[in-house]
Amino acid sequence: MTKKNANTQALHALGQSLWVDNITRQMLDDGTLQRYIDELAITGLTSNPTIFEHAIGKSTAYDAQIAELSRAGKSGEALFFELAITDLRRAADLFKPIHAATEGVDGWASLEASPLLVDDAEGTIAAAAQLHRAAARDNIYIKIPGTAAGVKAIEASIFAGVPVNVTLLFSREQYLAAAEAYLRGIERRIAAGLDPKVESVASLFVSRWDVAVKDKLPKDRAKEKGNRLGIAIAQRCYRAYRELLAAPRWQKLAAAGAHPQRLLWASTGTKDPDAPDTLYVQALAAPDTVDTLPDKTLEAFADHGSVGAVMAPDGGDAEAVIAEHGALGIDDTALAAQLQQEGGDSFKKSWEALLKGIADKAERAGNAASKAGLA
Template sequence: MSQTDTTVNAHLDAITKAGTSVWLDQISRGLIETGELESMAHEYSLRGLTSNPAIFEKAILGVEEYDEQLAELAKEGKDAREIYQGLAIKDVQDAADILRPVFDASGGTDGFVSFEVDPDLAEDADKTIAQAREYWQRVDRPNLMIKIPGTPAGLGPIETAISEGINVNVTLLFSVDAYADVAEAYIKGLEKRHAAGESLDVQSVASFFVSRVDSEVDKRLEALGHEALAGKAGLANARAAYRRYKEIFHGERFAELKAAGAPVQRPLWASTGTKNPAYSDVLYVDGLIGPETVNTMPMATLKAAADHGSVSPDGPTVELDPTHDLNALAGAGIDMDDVTAKLLTDGIAAFVTPMESLLEGIEKKRGELA
């Protein structure tokens, strides 16, 4: 579909103009081959795409679009993990090619497709950076971002990847302090490039998870008898992270690199599908709009935002002061450090399990097709 055949959605266009890049948290061969992704790039102001093992599990298993390539890879004697990588890399390359005009038109700040290192490597720094390099070379697209978990073990690989010119999407961030550590790793990677006289044109986003915070905190609030504070923690925690972002990237720490032309590491709001049906289905979209941010939405949330997402006339909602809500939560007995530590542990497991399921499913399919 050509760009002249579609009308730009007014709601998503307004969100984009307010400073929030609209990305989709989904990838599939059907989305790519039907032309839907290409039309969304115009109609929905879509400026990026994220993927993870859970998304690939849903995409690859149970549909026929992958069978032909899967059978070819099986005939070549590839094992289940190699087959997964072959299938996923093709999708990532094709999606990156579709979004390349967005990348070019934005001067290289948008139009990215994110591809995650295997989640079972999250605690192994050496294997993480080795796979990041491998995927960067194999995909071979300038608008690729390698997803690396923002765990303590991930900080070294993040810094190294940035220093080597690999774009990075840091994932699984829940805590504001962990976010600050990740920003520091990004800056150190750029400083190495700057000292070596290399280009500072490396892009990174820091994926800060939102709805999962409310899911965990709301359970604790119910147990404590403080249901009136339900649905406050996710937005407040994200807004606190945005405050830290502004302190770091619009303050002295980043000033020299900024003057030399380095891009900021934008906060990306992830896990923005509303899990509690009592809440607005665009709660984590409308509540986190503002300059230099990204929101990666599941398809249902993206369509809801296209239908009734709105930009506040009172200014960027991401800049609302979270202090009152965070103090109220602390007063009710919510320990946000404990909450975010648990969410990180759960988050790693939540990607390892579908990866294992995906590999088992590919192994089974490989046998059937062989």
């Protein structure tokens, strides 16, 4: 009988979903993902361009399929999405029992639309619909950034019945804009006589805040204030989330059969080597949320993590902590915009490296086939 880990199970029992922030073909082939499900209470996963850049670039597991797709005339983004969807379908199938048991609330895998579309609303809408069809699974989210263009695409995609994981959110205001887009999409579906159950999560990035301010804090205050801002921003967003779920507008949609867009904690691996490796996981324990954990953080929490105080619905000391940072020159509004821009730029960089790596592998496969007389 499979032994379930008590630490991760405690978070699951609290009402928080744990998703692994990674996917590789190896973890599908060697049973790692199945072990995470069976033992560590993992009920979903997320992917992004950086994850796939590492998975494909640092492995030979994809080489045969790259060669095959290249011979069939596929290249660039089209070839990559074939690789990614192959993996994500396998993951989605492992999560299918969870998806069914939770009536679609949990048991998801996520696929990111091209980050080159970050400022192109119409292009994102078209890409999300096409990827959703191509994925051919009910439990694969399409990731859309919470930028100005992304917000338009979120509403349109939800209305069209495409499940959306909103990515690159860094503040309460950015979160609420994404939540508003989700609400509008559901309201439009109800007005059109369509099923209001179109699932969504809104992903707030946490640890990047603390990385961004580390060198901006006065040296004599850095240790005292370090690694507190990201959690405070999350607390502020959690309060907004609870208020939204209690509001008459949402209650009306819930009565019509809609499911809430759950708040998801992203970037929860500890970046500061002097801080506890389970810092964010323990601080972000909250019901009706999702926590995505890198493998290393997941294993660390399973080994020595603990569930203490649950996040306060009223935001706790969030405003005091944010104000303290403001007094030290940290403008959280400006920094949120900067982090979202930098996040998009980082994904674009990974995307370009990813496509170049795939093209190089395809070229090498073609050259090898030519030498062997197979092309």
